[in-house]
Amino acid sequence: xSRKKDTDHNILDRAKIERSKLDTQKAILVGVxxxxxxxxxxxxxxxxxxxxxxTAGAEVVGSxxxxxxxxxxxxxxxxxxxxxxxxxxxxxxxxxxxxxHQLSGQQSVNMESVxxxxxxxxxxxxxxxxxxxxxxxxxxxxxxxxxxxxxxxRMVGAWMGSLSRQGGGIGTRGPGETALEMDRRRIRxxxxxxxxxxxxxxxxxxxxxxxxxxxxxxxxALIGYTNAGKSTLLNALSKSDIYAKDQLFATLDPTTxxxxxxxGKTAVLTDTVGFIRRLPTxxxxxxxxxxxxxxxxxxxxxxxxxxxxxxxxxxxxxxELIKELGWSEKPILHVFNKSDIENKNxxxxxxxxxxxxxxxxxxxxxxxxxxxxxxxxSSLQEEKDLFFSNSDRHHLYExxxxxxxxxxxxxxxxxxxxxxxxxxxxxxWSDYLIKKEVID
Numbered sequence: 001x002s003r004k005k006d007t008d009h010n011i012l013d014r015a016k017i018e019r020s021k022l023d024t025q026k027a028i029l030v031g032v033x034x035x036x037x038x039x040x041x042x043x044x045x046x047x048x049x050x051x052x053x054x055t056a057g058a059e060v061v062g063s064x065x066x067x068x069x070x071x072x073x074x075x076x077x078x079x080x081x082x083x084x085x086x087x088x089x090x091x092x093x094x095x096x097x098x099x100x101h102q103l104s105g106q107q108s109v110n111m112e113s114v115x116x117x118x119x120x121x122x123x124x125x126x127x128x129x130x131x132x133x134x135x136x137x138x139x140x141x142x143x144x145x146x147x148x149x150x151x152x153x154r155m156v157g158a159w160m161g162s163l164s165r166q167g168g169g170i171g172t173r174g175p176g177e178t179a180l181e182m183d184r185r186r187i188r189x190x191x192x193x194x195x196x197x198x199x200x201x202x203x204x205x206x207x208x209x210x211x212x213x214x215x216x217x218x219x220x221a222l223i224g225y226t227n228a229g230k231s232t233l234l235n236a237l238s239k240s241d242i243y244a245k246d247q248l249f250a251t252l253d254p255t256t257x258x259x260x261x262x263x264g265k266t267a268v269l270t271d272t273v274g275f276i277r278r279l280p281t282x283x284x285x286x287x288x289x290x291x292x293x294x295x296x297x298x299x300x301x302x303x304x305x306x307x308x309x310x311x312x313x314x315x316x317x318x319x320e321l322i323k324e325l326g327w328s329e330k331p332i333l334h335v336f337n338k339s340d341i342e343n344k345n346x347x348x349x350x351x352x353x354x355x356x357x358x359x360x361x362x363x364x365x366x367x368x369x370x371x372x373x374x375x376x377x378s379s380l381q382e383e384k385d386l387f388f389s390n391s392d393r394h395h396l397y398e399x400x401x402x403x404x405x406x407x408x409x410x411x412x413x414x415x416x417x418x419x420x421x422x423x424x425x426x427x428x429w430s431d432y433l434i435k436k437e438v439i440d
Contacts, residue, residue: 025094028064030063030065030085032066033065034069064085095118099122142198146286220268223275223300224274228305233335234257234271236366301335315349337359340361384418
């Protein structure tokens with residue numbers, strides 16, 4: 001019984017074991033890519049990995065990179081580069097190597113056997129940061145799910161010292177079920193349990209979103225590359241004081257606040273996790289409930305760091321993820337943040353319209369942003385004519401809650417209403433829609 005308890009403890013605390021590799025660790029970073037990717041992309045990604053390592057709490061004591069025609073199956077990088085890294089480890093006293101690429105479980109084991117220090121890849125590093133940032137119960141179980149989904153394919157050989165287990169009676173002798181197989185099964189059971197919890201989270205969020213739509217509350221979602229200033233902008237627009245800091249993934253848990261726009265309009269604005277190049281697929285899968293908060297909004301606000309030297313690449317990453325998540329048809333307003341210190345050497349892609357320049361920190365351009373948001377809300381509404389017979393007049397009260405009634409005309413058989421209504425509510429009132437010629 002105690003042995004089973006120890007195994008369960010090992011599985012559920014795997015994230016803590018991985019994180020301990022980063023606590024006050026001296027790390028060497030390894031950039032790796034193919035010639036087909038381009039050296040500039042590999043270099044920029046390695047620079048970003050340095051920021052990630054710093055965010056996770058590791059001290060970077062060295063870095064190197066290798067560009068290959070094709071990856072080495074056993075160790076990803078070549079044997080010569082591996083020996084070079086081993087020498088760097090010895091000279092610098094590093095006790096951690098972080099590889100800027102996805103590693104298989106066997107590749108990690110093989111590299112660690114040569115280097116004699118812990119080896120992490122980019123995905124594990126990002127997941128570690130997420131584990132540090134998660135504050136709510138929902139955020140914590142989403143991170144746990146992502147980590148477990150990431151661990152399963154890495155479990156090879158004597159993972160965590162797994163050994164075969166035998167029964168104690170006749171007919172139970174033999175190799176039995178290995179500890180590795182049991183660990184995999186327990187992780188799968190835990191994954192299933194967490195997924196059920198997240199299904200309940202999805203239902204609650206869906207109910208809240210439905211209530212907003214019923215009450216005709218327009219919704220905006222902040223999206224963008226990590227550290228573009230989304231949380232600072234949310235604070236500026238909603239007069240809130242949610243956590244915002246100049247670091248990668250400062251915000252993880254979704255936050256929704258009411259904001260006030262011109263013409264007496266109100267809306268809700270949601271901030272959630274930022275994007276990054278090569279965002280782990282398992283992370284997207286685990287954070288489905290959170291990302292749906294953005295995906296179900298009426299309008300996306302794509303926040304861009306106006307002064308980032310990697311502006312074009314950051315925009316490309318966000319646009320790729322928008323497409324992957326199925327949000328391509330949504331209206332997008334491009335918000336160029338940090339425009340109070342404009343760097344004229346940085347070119348803005350011509351296709352990014354509509355757009356507005358702001359500084360969430362100083363308040364520059366926020367009034368113009370609100371005006372633009374109001375214009376986009378109005379552009380989503382359509383003018384429609386509806387007819388209610390005398391027996392259906394009781395629906396007028398509910399209609400007034402769902403949309404703006406511009407004009408009402410009484411007739412012998414009922415009432416004709418001209419309304420401005422959001423597309424998502426047209427289907428609800430489709431039975432009462434009429435053509436113009438019927439009115440005449």
